[in-house]
Amino acid sequence: MKVTVRYAAQARVATGLSHEVVELDEPTTIHDLIIRLARQHGSAFRRFALDANGCPHPSLLVAIGDDQVRSGDHRKVTSGETITIITPISGG
């Protein structure tokens, strides 16, 4: 099955992508999807995406469609869904 992953803020810069289509062989949780993407995109994205224990960083803002989910959520994504990954930003 395929899902679309959109990247915003530093996540876009770190991956070099605004979005990508990800093919999953089996139903995958948000938690596992983020770990997979962190491994796939190297250290620049990994430092935003994972904490010191290798788990999805709790300050990563994640949404399925237009609904926020925790980065460590064990909800499975389903075919055709769009997952948005946003790193924290601020004013200035």
Place this chain on the structure above:
Amino acid sequence: MGLNNLDMKSAKRLSNARSRRPLSAEDRATYEWQLSVAGFGEEGQRTLKSSTVLISRVGGVGGVAATQLAAAGVGRLLLAHEGNVKPSDLNRQTLMTADWLGKPRVESAARRLREFNPKVAVEVLNKNIGEDNVEDLVASADLIIDAAPLFRERFLLNREAFEQGKPMVDSAMFELEAQLTTFVPGKTPCLTCLYPGDPPGWKRQFPVFGAVASTIGSLAAMEAIKVLTGLGEPLLGRLLVADLRDMSFHTVRLHRNLHCMVCREKSDK
């Protein structure tokens, strides 16, 4: 009942809680174009005139928010921002001017705002939000606009806003992207629900255009006006995510973090 219905009642209670100052003939002439906005009118204008808004940093975002709130006739603006104007401020900080380089930012901001609308009381503090001032500053305001770049200031303001039950409009930007939401204690998630700790890899200086800062600053001002007067539907429990690369604007429904150290005991059950 949906979140927006609950929260709009809350916002209206907030605006009803203050005594409203009457409008003068000069006020009516100045704000003529907005007085005819449906659902706003003289009652809304009196509410703005009687309101105090604290703006944490008056740089690219906060400076534009302050300008728009002064234009709208908010009675009193409290501006907190430490330091002097630098050349690198001038790509986005529209309350700063080249002839003010090396002089305090808040003085430049106050000067410009008073020239723009002398009816608005502008009070400034040449310091950033800190443990030593946050309680008094928040206590002095009806609403807060968080436009600070450093997360330690943002978290501190969030904590105090929730402690004192004050609404806070939270604005952010990066490159051509911008985000906006409004936190209302007891009704919405808070900043710490979204980001439980210092974000990894965050840097004080980041890439951005002044036009992006101005966009989100104006939206933050509009959000503040809505919350203060009960107009429209503020971004309560919703995060506006804007990307000016393709001019896409969408909102994400936010949820409380049940383990949040700031708001878990203050939220409605």
